Amino acid sequence: MNIVVCAKFIVDTNQLQAEPATGRPNLARVPIRINTFDENAIEAALQLAAQTGGRVFGVSLVTAAPPRDVMLKPLAMGMEALYLVLDPERLAGDAFQVSSVLAAALAAAAAAEGVQRWDLVLCGEASVDDYNGQTGPRLAQALDLPAITYATRLEARDGSLTAERAVEDRAETVEADLPAVATVGMEINEPRMPTVLQIMGAGRKPIHEIPIGELPGLDLAALAERPSLRSLEVSAPPNARRNVVIEGDDAAAKAVELLRRLGVDGEVSI
Numbered sequence: 001m002n003i004v005v006c007a008k009f010i011v012d013t014n015q016l017q018a019e020p021a022t023g024r025p026n027l028a029r030v031p032i033r034i035n036t037f038d039e040n041a042i043e044a045a046l047q048l049a050a051q052t053g054g055r056v057f058g059v060s061l062v063t064a065a066p067p068r069d070v071m072l073k074p075l076a077m078g079m080e081a082l083y084l085v086l087d088p089e090r091l092a093g094d095a096f097q098v099s100s101v102l103a104a105a106l107a108a109a110a111a112a113e114g115v116q117r118w119d120l121v122l123c124g125e126a127s128v129d130d131y132n133g134q135t136g137p138r139l140a141q142a143l144d145l146p147a148i149t150y151a152t153r154l155e156a157r158d159g160s161l162t163a164e165r166a167v168e169d170r171a172e173t174v175e176a177d178l179p180a181v182a183t184v185g186m187e188i189n190e191p192r193m194p195t196v197l198q199i200m201g202a203g204r205k206p207i208h209e210i211p212i213g214e215l216p217g218l219d220l221a222a223l224a225e226r227p228s229l230r231s232l233e234v235s236a237p238p239n240a241r242r243n244v245v246i247e248g249d250d251a252a253a254k255a256v257e258l259l260r261r262l263g264v265d266g267e268v269s270i
Contacts, residue, residue, distance in 0.1 A: 001054030037124025076194035095134035136183035
């Protein structure tokens with residue numbers, strides 16, 4: 001099997017802090033990492049490749065190339081090559097545009113690797129920064145392929161993909177003919193940690209950079225004319241503490257009275 005993973009490089013949301021004056025995230029001081037769910041997708045791809053004697057490649061849409069050590073991690077895990085689509089002007093701003101660009105990027109990567117088709121396209125079920133969960137299904141539509149979402153187990157054999165998936169009130173087992181697109185979450189596996197030797201070897205693997213305007217078959221002008229969704233502002237609500245100290249035997253009653261004065265709705269009891 002020839003498997004490709006669509007990975008996103010994001011700011012580490014665990015280390016994200018807001019500017020006190022504006023509430024806006026301070027992105028300049030936050031390190032870059034692979035999207036958490038995409039690490040699970042990479043691991044799932046590597047496990048399937050080991051079972052089927054296949055190969056795994058990666059494609060990512062970025063505004064600028066991430067730090068080299070960040071790019072080396074998926075290669076150290078076992079990917080054979082990484083393709084970066086450079087979009088410095090953020091021409092691909094919403095899930096529809098991103099999926100359209102990724103579809104063109106997958107075709108370019110397949111041609112570069114001499115692959116007639118990708119047997120399986122894997123994505124994380126969402127990105128932990130936007131978390132809209134649209135890119136995988138929209139990519140399947142752009143590629144005209146069946147989609148399996150929220151997979152918790154994957155098995156490929158005899159030209160088909162069998163998956164267990166989790167929905168709100170039940171678990172399902174579904175099957176799709178290959179090629180197909182699948183999205184996975186953190187429940188599917190525990191991503192491997194590369195060894196020192198694997199990290200050293202990753203430096204010899206290719207990282208290809210493709211400007212978005214050079215993707216064959218992608219009409220950027222037509223893409224820009226379509227209605228699109230843009231995030232205008234992201235800010236955190238103020239969370240300054242009042243630092244009120246309540247003492248005495250009737251501290252609970254004083255606390256209830258204080259909450260009422262502050263406008264807390266609903267029933268307040270001791």
